Amino acid sequence: MEWSIQDIARLAGTTSRTLRHYGEVGLLPPSRIGSNGYRYYDADALTRLQRILLLRELGLGIPAIIEVMEGQRDNVQALSGHLQWLEQEKSRLDRQIASVELTIHKLEGGEQLMADQMFDGFDHTQYKGEVEERWGRDAYRESDAWWRAKSKEERKAYQDQHKQIAADYAAAAAAGEVPGSDSVQAIVARHVDWLNLSATVTGGPITAVRLRYYGDMYVGDARFAANYGGLEGAEFVRDALAVYAAQSL
Amino acid sequence: MEWSIQDIARLAGTTSRTLRHYGEVGLLPPSRIGSNGYRYYDADALTRLQRILLLRELGLGIPAIIEVMEGQRDNVQALSGHLQWLEQEKSRLDRQIASVELTIHKLEGGEQLMADQMFDGFDHTQYKGEVEERWGRDAYRESDAWWRAKSKEERKAYQDQHKQIAADYAAAAAAGEVPGSDSVQAIVARHVDWLNLSATVTGGPITAVRLRYYGDMYVGDARFAANYGGLEGAEFVRDALAVYAAQSL
DNA sequence: CTTGACCTTGACGCAACGTCAACCTCTAGC
């Protein structure tokens, strides 16, 4: 029994273009090619195609499918590897979803979608790298709930406090003060209080380690740095936080 | 204040190539271009870039980012739409994961990854379309547990029973019997018994509606049809099931 | 013979840049 390319496409629920493509890449050569150039497929080819489509449905790419089909790799091993990739993708999506939701909340709370306001949401969202590892997904759920529970006014107050703190840092730096000075350290004290507002949902009161970590982050990430007057400002704040961490925590 | 392309790239944690790309597509033109052709960016451009990168982190594509940036669409609306897409992607991944896991279990149970054996797992996995809607995700979890609880031997016995049934159908059809004949209906009776083996996890004993539904599925999907000797075989089985559904259920 | 369905082989398109290639330009040290 033998079918035309269209027959096979319909049988298997795909398109003739796809079949030609699979032929091109050597994944599924036609079982016969007529003198007119027509491609014909037999039952074996159909079976093979069904395996291919199954693997594709599992999300494998063509190179991976070829590998599996040629038996160069253990099926289970290949699929397990793929499974890990899928799980990773899913958690990436989870983070994106969390991030988008948070952004929506912020917008609904009347905030502009501006980099210098990203910080506002910082303590109740996960962020890249280590932060994410350490306070992770559960933390986000909790902090999201915490944030949702607040009224518009409360949110605004929370954000305004932080803006004031940032402004005070900038003024102190402009006035030529050093990070270790008493007046600057007083600002840090307010900053720490502010950070502790969401402490219950972010792993307890600020520690010296976390405070230094934040400082490094402000410097290392332009989006945070922007909150404190760019790189120099962020460095100033980082140093101030480091002094506070050493002296008062 | 003004920065070179490299400066900006480092500040924002991206690459100069990306910045040029954004310039090309009109997303972020340099604030100034020197007589030497060098691109220069000012603070406004940096802010804009940060918004862009934020949106990109949220997974938006460039056209979507342009829309949002130009304010042609409400931010919240755009993000909500995007959120839906993300959720869809996630559930698609969930299904893929379930599917891959099932396939791995089957392989570990000693089965080949062949289309004609896909059927074996049918009743304990979700499948496309309506089936998925009706028995859905929870069903998968349960049926997966059911399947895991079986020993290798039990699995094989289960699968062998089905192969025998399929072979009997094929023999009957080859012998020229009609779907309504007593001997064919006897095969259907065994088929129904077999389907009922996993009945506890798939919504109770087979009903007439479900039996007809299965028959249609065998015909409509080449992967199932392959189990019963291709399209004609599947049609034969479908008709036999329909008779049984009408007479005996 | 005509019509219409089906087949063929190119070849471009897409998303968002990565990655050469070939070639200027600026800055700093000698």
Place this chain on the structure above:
DNA sequence: GCTAGAGGTTGACGTTGCGTCAAGGTCAAG
């Protein structure tokens, strides 16, 4: 003033898995 080295520019191709024309041959039915 020269040179090295870092950094800048504009093309232009590569990536993934086909979708989608385009231009033209083939086949079955009326």
